[in-house]
Amino acid sequence: MSDFCTQADAMLxxxxxxRRDFHQHPELGFQETRTSSIVAGHLNDLGIEVQQGVGRxxxxxxxxxxxxxxxxxxxxxxxxxxxxxxxxxxxRSQHAGVMHACGHDGHTAIGLGVATLLSRxxxxxxxxxxLIFQPAEEGLGGAMAMIQDGVLQQPAPDYAFGLHxxxxxxxxxxxxxxxxxxxxxxxxxxxxxxxxxxxxxxxxGIDAVVVAAQVVMALQTIVSRLVDxxxxxxxxxxxxxxxxxxxxxxxxxxxxxxxxxxxxxxxxQVWQGIETLVHGICQAYGATFALQQAGCAAPATxxxxxxxxTMRQAAQALADATQVTPIKPLMIAEDMxxxxxxxxxxxxxxxxxxxxxxxxxxxxxxxxxxxxxxVALLCETAALVxxxxxxxx
Numbered sequence: 001m002s003d004f005c006t007q008a009d010a011m012l013x014x015x016x017x018x019r020r021d022f023h024q025h026p027e028l029g030f031q032e033t034r035t036s037s038i039v040a041g042h043l044n045d046l047g048i049e050v051q052q053g054v055g056r057x058x059x060x061x062x063x064x065x066x067x068x069x070x071x072x073x074x075x076x077x078x079x080x081x082x083x084x085x086x087x088x089x090x091x092r093s094q095h096a097g098v099m100h101a102c103g104h105d106g107h108t109a110i111g112l113g114v115a116t117l118l119s120r121x122x123x124x125x126x127x128x129x130x131l132i133f134q135p136a137e138e139g140l141g142g143a144m145a146m147i148q149d150g151v152l153q154q155p156a157p158d159y160a161f162g163l164h165x166x167x168x169x170x171x172x173x174x175x176x177x178x179x180x181x182x183x184x185x186x187x188x189x190x191x192x193x194x195x196x197x198x199x200x201x202x203x204x205g206i207d208a209v210v211v212a213a214q215v216v217m218a219l220q221t222i223v224s225r226l227v228d229x230x231x232x233x234x235x236x237x238x239x240x241x242x243x244x245x246x247x248x249x250x251x252x253x254x255x256x257x258x259x260x261x262x263x264x265x266x267x268x269q270v271w272q273g274i275e276t277l278v279h280g281i282c283q284a285y286g287a288t289f290a291l292q293q294a295g296c297a298a299p300a301t302x303x304x305x306x307x308x309x310t311m312r313q314a315a316q317a318l319a320d321a322t323q324v325t326p327i328k329p330l331m332i333a334e335d336m337x338x339x340x341x342x343x344x345x346x347x348x349x350x351x352x353x354x355x356x357x358x359x360x361x362x363x364x365x366x367x368x369x370x371x372x373x374x375v376a377l378l379c380e381t382a383a384l385v386x387x388x389x390x391x392x393x
Contacts, residue, residue, distance in 0.1 A: 002317045004379040007117050008372035015109050015371040020091035022105035026080030026098045029136030030145075032057045035078045035108060039133045042112050046119040048131070055146030061131040062155075063118045068390040069127025072382045073157035073343060075336055076111030077104045077137035086362040101364040103165035103352065106371055108133065110163075113375035118382065126389040129382050130157055132339075139185075139297045143338035152342060159307050160345030161381050162336045163374055167359060168327075169351030171367045174315055174377065175327040176348045178308040180262040182301035183234075185333030186271075187294035189256050190215070190278065192242075194287045196251035205249040209242055211287045212253040215278055216240070219257075222273040233270055234260040234331050260331040262300050301337040304344035311346045314380035321373050325351075350374050 008015075027035055036052060036059045043050045043061040051060040057078075085092050085099035093099040100106075111133055118129055132151060136142030169175060192212045197205025216237050227233045235257065242253030259274075261267040275291065282289045315322045327349060336347045352370040357363035 002319070002376060002380050004117060004383070005318045005321050005376040008113060008375040008379070011113050011116065011375065012369070012372050015113050015375065016368050018109035018112055019106050019368060019371060022108055023091050023100050024094050026093050026095055026100045026105070027078075028082060028098060029079040029138055029140035029142060030056050032078045032135050036133065036135070039078070039108065039112065043115055043131070046115055048115060048119055054149045054151055055135055055142055057135040058142065058146045058151070059133040060151060061115060063115070063122065063125070063129040063131065065125025065127050065386055066123045067126040069125070069386050069388070070158035071128050071130055071155045072385050073130045073132055073160040073339065073345070074111070074114060074378050074382060075132040075134055075160065075162040075339060076107045077134045077142070078108050079104055079136050079138055079140075079142065081138055081360060083360070083362050087365070089365065099362070101361060102138070102359050103366055104137065106165045106352070106366060106368070106374070107163075109371055110374040110378070113371070114378050117375065117379050121383070124383060125386040127386040128155065129386070130155070137335055141335065143335040147338060147342070152339070157343050159385055160339045160343040161307070161311060161347070161378060163348040163350045163378065164334065165352040165366050165370055165374070166349040167353035167355045167366055169325060169349060170353055171351050171370055172321070172323055173325040173351035174322045174348055176308060176312045176315055176324050176346065177326060178303050178305040180300055180302050180329045181347060182329065182334045182337065183260040183262055183331045184267060184300040185297040186259040186267070187256070187297060188259065188274070189254065189292045189294055191252055191254045191290045192282065192287055193252050193289060194250065194285070197249045199247035199249055202249055206286050208250045208253040208287060211282060211285045212240065212242060212255060214281050216255070218277045218281060219274065222270055222277065226273045227266060227269060231266050232262055232329070232331070233266055235270060260333070262329060298333040298335040299337045299341055301334050301340060301347050303340070303346045307344050307346040310384050311348060311377070311381050314377055314384055317380050318373070318376055321376060348377070350377070
C-alpha cells in the first residue's frame with residue numbers, strides 16, 4: 001500500500017474537522033472569503049508560497065520539489081449552492097439558504113490534506129505542484145476567472161488533475177477513464193414574439209403561447225431525428241413564462257433551456273437545428289423570435305489518455321483503498337474542463353456513496369471515509385509525475 005494512503009488515513013479526523021467546518025459555513029461563488037482565508041492561512045503555515053485573490057476569491061499555492069521537473073496542477077473547488085439545507089446533522093449549514101450540496105466542502109478539505117502531505121514530501125518531488133483552490137464552479141465561471149488572472153502561467157502546468165466526490169459510486173470505487181467524462185453545458189433564452197389581443201377574438205392577434213407550445217415539442221425532435229443516434233445530446237427546456245390574464249392572448253413567451261453535448265460538431269448541429277425549427281414555426285404563425293445563447297457554462301470534460309494512465313496507476317498503488325470502475329459519460333458539466341482544454345490531465349469521480357439524497361439536494365451528504373482516499377490519490381498521482389529529475393546524475 002502507498003505510504004500516502006497510510007499518512008492520509010492518519011489524517012481522517014482532521015479532514016473531517018475541516019470538511020464539517022466548511023459545511024457549517026458555506027459561501028456562494030465569488031463570496032468564499034472565509035474559506036479562502038482559512039486555506040491561505042493553512043498553506044502559509046506549511047511554508048507554501050501563496051497567492052490570494054486569483055479569480056477574485058481563489059487561492060494558489062506552490063509546493064516546490066527538490067529539483068527541476070514538470071509542474072502538476074491540482075484543482076479543488078470551494079463554492080456552495082443557494083439551497084436551504086434539510087438535515088439534523090450537528091454540522092449542518094449555519095447560513096440560511098446556502099449549503100454545500102455537491103461536496104465542495106470535501107474537496108477543499110482534501111486540498112488542505114494534499115497540501116499537508118506534499119509539503120512533507122518535497123524531497124521526493126522533482127518539479128512543483130500548483131495547488132488551485134477555485135471559486136465559483138457552480139455555473140459562475142470560476143475556472144475562467146482564474147485563467148484570466150494568469151493561473152496557468154508562471155509556472156505553466158504540464159499536467160492537471162482533479163476529482164469530484166460522487167455519491168453514485170460506492171465508497172472505495174473511483175472512475176478514472178480517458179476521453180469524454182462530462183458534457184459541455186450551453187444555456188439559452190428564447191422569446192417568441194406574437195401580438196396580443198382579446199382571448200375571445202384570437203384572429204386579431206398572434207398567440208405566442210400556441211407558437212411556444214409548438215416550438216417546445218418540435219425542439220425535442222432535434223435529438224431524436226437530427227442527431228446521429230450513436231451520438232449523445234440533450235436539449236431541455238427548463239422554464240417557460242408568458243401571458244398576463246386568462247382572457248388575453250399573450251404577446252410574448254420566454255423560455256430558457258440547456259444543451260448538453262460531448263462533441264463540438266454535434267453541439268453545432270443542435271444549435272443550427274434550434275435556429276431552423278424556431279424560424280420555420282414562427283414564420284408559419286406570423287410570429288418572430290429572439291434566440292440568445294447565454295454562454296457555455298463549461299465545455300466538455302475530456303481526459304487525456306496519458307494523464308489518465310498515470311492517475312489509474314496511482315489508484316492501483318492505493319491497494320484496497322480504491323477499485324477503478326468504468327462509468328458511462330454523464331451529461332452534467334464541470335468547469336475543470338476549462339483547465340483540461342488547455343493542459344493535458346485527468347478528472348476522476350471518487351465514490352462517496354451510497355447516500356439517499358443526490359447531489360444538489362437539500363439533504364445531500366457523503367461518506368467522509370472518502371476524504372483520505374482523495375488525498376492519497378492526488379498525492380500519489382503528483383508523485384508519479386514528479387518522481388524523476390529532469391537531468392539525473
